[in-house]
Structure formats: C-alpha cells, structure tokens
Amino acid sequence: MAPFALTFTHESGEAAEVINASPCDVNEQFKQLQSDHVLVRFLAFPVNPQDLLAVAGKYPVRPRYTLPDGSHIAGNDGVGRVERIGREVTTLKPGDIVLPKRHGLGTWREFAVLPASELLIIPPQIQPVAASLLKMGFAPAYLLLEDIRTLRPGDWIVVNAGLGVIPQMIAQFAKLRGCHTVATIRDRDGLEDARAILRANGVDIIVTEEALSAHGPGADATLATIVAEKRITLAVDCVFGKSGDVIAHLLAPGGTFVNYGSLGGPDGIVQLSQELLFWKQIKFCNFRLSQQLSTRSDGEQERLFAWFVALIASGQLVPPVVDVVYWNPDDKKALSDSARTALNRATSRQTGMRKQVFSLVHVLC
Template sequence: MPRVVVFDEFGGPEVMHVVEEPLTGPAAGEVRVRIEAFAVNPLDAMMRSGASPAPVPLPHARLGVEGTGVVDALGPGVTGLREGAAVILAAVPDAHVRGSYAEYTTLPASRVVARPAGLGTTEAAAVWVAFSTAYGALVEKAGMRPGDHVLVTAASGGVGRAAMQIARQIGAVPVAVTRHAAREDELLAAGAAAVVATDREDVAEAVGRHTGGAGADIVLDLVGGPGRQDLLGAARPGGTLVVAGFLDPRPTPFPAGPPLTIHSYRSFEHTLDAAAVRRMAAFLEAGVRLGALRPAVDDGVFSLGTVAAAHRRLEQGLHGGRKIVVTAS
C-alpha cells in the first residue's frame, strides 16, 4: 500500500512517522497525483509543532504544501489534463488531509499546474510556493513595474531569492536586506542589484544611497517584528509596503513614517484563484524557459523515511535558505 507521513501529536520532528494507507480514487473534479518529490516548507514545521496559525486536527494529520509528480488518475468530469502529465501542486490549503508528504495525494484538478519544461523533479518540487508567493506579492498586489526599486527582506530565503529573480525578470531593481554582511557576495550572485547588511549599516541610509536618495518604491517585508520600522524609513513617500511574512515572532509596531500603501499578503489569496494561477504559471514557464527563474535547492536530498532529518536540517538553519527536498520513492 502507498506510504504517507502523519503525526498524532504536536512536537519535534520525531512525532512524524510513515504509515501505509489504501490507495483511493479521485472524486469528481479531482485528480490523483503520484508524488515524486516535495519540499519542506516552514509552514510544515509550524503545523507539526502546534504553532500553525490555523488549527490542525489530530490525530493522523498529514503535512506538505509543496510538491511535484505525475497525474495518476482522473476523477469524473476532469478535462484539460491527462494521465501521465507532469504537474506541480499549486495549492494545498487542507494539507492536514491532502498533504504532499506521501506517495499519492488527491486534490481538485484546478489545483495543479503543468510542470515547466526544463525543470527537473527536484527543482520542480521546490519552485512553486516561493515563486508564486513572491509573484503574488510583488506583481499582483504591489503592481511592480520596470525601474521600481524593490527592498526585499529575508533575501537569503526561498521567497526572498524568488522575489529578486522576479524583479529582475520584470525589469525592476532588487535591493536585498540581510543581517549578515558575509552573505553579500551570495546575494549578489542570487540576483540582488545591491545588498544592505544590517550588521554594518543603517537601512534607510544605505537604501537612500542605492536609490539616489529617492527611497524604495516597494518594500517586501518577509520578517515582521520591530525591524519593520527601519524598513519604513527606507521607503519613498507614496511607496508600497507588502507584509508577507512573520519570521520574527516579536511584536511589530504599527507603521509610522512616510505615507505608504500597505498590503497584507498570503499566498492562498491568489493560488486559490484560477485566473491568477494561470498568470503565475505562464510567468513561471516563461522565466524558466529564458533561464531567469530557478529555485535554489539544498545539496542534501532526503527520502520519505528520513523526513524527520529533513525537518531537523530546516530548524537548524543548515540549508542556508535553499529549499530542502524529499523524494517520495
């Protein structure tokens, strides 16, 4: 029988275990996907530990919001897909039921997209959530345009790296924010036009220098916490702040500073919108074809039986912001 990762209590990586479950067919409007690989997302660790912003019913909860595989079966009424098609999971809002940490999962046909030609299985497992989040926040929400200076926090992470690549593809100018000056060369190689290291310089002063005194047109805050106030000082009056992350658990002060348009963003806002998903998929396919968009993948690839080790690597920060991938075979 197919294997699936579940957990019956909240806790560390050790609460996850592999069980076997009968293979079920897809319902009307659904597809069954044979998972080839999935990426470990910080949301998975939050769900597993009991820190998820949404309730996770126990026991026998599943995990996984990222993954790629092959359509294995079509439910009644499904059109536009065929068995054997290589796909990426575009949205798994009910991961505790349909999570990708498994050899098979079923989900609505509208929640898969074609895997771009040119992406191997490992890269395809790691690409969608980071790039769709960054695209949704910057293009759909903030209306990023060519020439915009875009300040990106947590730039070493998956979404941050994707944001810089997407900005480059649009013709915008990504400015990376990092806590460590030692990461400057890495971030420049990842696509940043300039790097602001908070351990050596003031954010507002540095951004002013990189933008000719104008300030950032768009600030993508993937961190939150008290550091947001420094970001606001780096934005131009009339600019846009997109709040799309919560890596810093400390309280975030109410924005004070120049007048800004402020958006709060969560990826399901667009990944559950069929029209937006089509735009995202087309943008991703074009970027991959042109060589402009590519996920950064961690060197170590894990198997389903070693998924706990993959979670430990994530929590210890050994991945350096690159996506950790697990093969389902």
C-alpha cells in the same frame, strides 16, 4: 512494502519530535477510485513555514487526510504526476504533472487519491525539485511585485532575509521588470559567498542587518544615495520585528511596506512612528498568497505557472539552491530519521540554513 507518508498524531511546535513515516496503503482507494478523483504520485515536496504551523496546530487550514489510525498526513505543497484517473475526469490524464490548488491535501507522501478539481497542470519540462517551489516560492515573489504596488522600470525594492527562496525570486522578477533590489541579510561566516549568490540573482545592493541597524543607510554609499534621492518605493518583509522596522525606514515618501511572513517570531513589532505614518505616509499592508491566487481562474494560474517554467527553461529565472532530502522508500526508520533531520534544519534559526525539499524521484520520466 506499502508506500509511506509523513504523519503526526498530535500537534507540536517541534515538528521533528512528532513526525513519523507511516505505511500508507492506497490499494483499496485505487481499486475503488471515485469517478471524479485521480491517483497522484508525488515527486517532490518542500518544507514550508505553513507546514510547520499546521503541525503545531496554528495554521487555519487543517490537514484534510488521515490514516485509519487517525494520524494526520502532513504537507500543503509539492509536485506530482497523475497515474490514473476516474471515469468522469476530463481535465487530467495519466502523465500530467500537477500542483495542489489548495492547502491541506497531505502532500508529504508517495501516493494520494485526490479530487481532480484540487489540482493544477504545469508543463513537464521542469525538474521536480524546482517544480515543487513554483507555488509557494515563485508565485508569491511574482505576485508581491505584480499586485501590491505599481512598479516602473528604475524603481527600487528592499527585501529582508535576502537568501530566502522568495526574496531570491523577488530579485530575479524585479530585474525582469527593470527594477533594482536592495537585500538585507544577517552577518555570517561565508558572507562573501552569500553576496555572490545574491549578485547572481540580480541584487544590486547587499547590506547586513547589523550594519544597517548601526549605521542606517550610511552602511552602504550607494544605498545612502538612493535613500536620499527617495527612490525605494516598496519594502517586502518576511521577518517583521526589528528587521522589518529597519527596512520600513528606507522607504521614500508614499512608499509601500508589505509583510508576508514572521520569521522573527509571532511577537515581533514594527514601530509605527510619526515619520512613517504622517510625514512619509507609508502604506502598510499584508500579503496572503491564497487571497491573491483566488483572484485568478484556474486557467490563469496554470498559464502563470507555465510562464515560470518557460522562464526557467530559457535561463531567465534560476531556481534557488535548496537542500535536497532523498526519500528512502524501503526503510521506515531511515525515512523517519531523515525527515526529522530535515525538520530540525527547517526550524533552526541558524544563519544560512537552506530550504529543505524532499525528492521522491530524481528525474521525471
């Protein structure tokens, strides 16, 4: 049976309604492997907001690969293993574990023939599911702390959507830097379990958005103290709207507010009040991972990812818990059904929904 890819023929904001498992025969490409290309077997891939935007036709980077019937191969991120290389490829060898360098490569598939120049090598000492989070999970968390503002040990950071992959990793990287983290989360059943997860990640203060909206910094005694002492220097927002507005007001004068997402929807507004702009002189900016990575060479990016792998291996970083979706290579309908279920979960606004990650193999070999 030919390997499968997850594809779509027309754009839709409801990805689960248009994504299908389609046979993706790479035999001809394999036989005629271009000299500067490699055959990659994907091992795992996450479902990220950028993927859903691409399916909806609202992301600037379009899928670059299609099947003969014209359907687009979805997916921007993932981890793969090099199976075969073209005769002129010198940067990769069979067995190398790789990440995509750019978006649009169609990572939601079992096999792909790709230019060697579009791939970055990572060390093999990492499980595939964790490896699939390195680029779009670990890297933005680290760079949000490294590139946006100079942070010193003892500084405080506030994040919203605290149980997201990136906020969890921000808390862990902050702890490595000697910084402290405030995390806001929505109220939910199992709130204490959520608090336990965040404390394990090194979060110092956990407060619900509902309590913060109702009581301000007074929702937590320690939070009230550090706000009064003007110690929160960086607010990292992935929601925008009211949630972003609330954490912006926790910043000390001269603080920085950085936005990297819009989980609250495209119409969210953060109010630029006189207090924030004139009295506190808060700096507002956005973050784009592609822009920050473009300032680093391929070698620098590979060394950064290798450092992440080493930190995981030493126990200094712990990959976030995700929902793993196991790829069924033998049943097209079962695979399509599991993909739709995962995409429905990924687009759900239900509180506490975890990131969906497809696993095509369980252990690197």
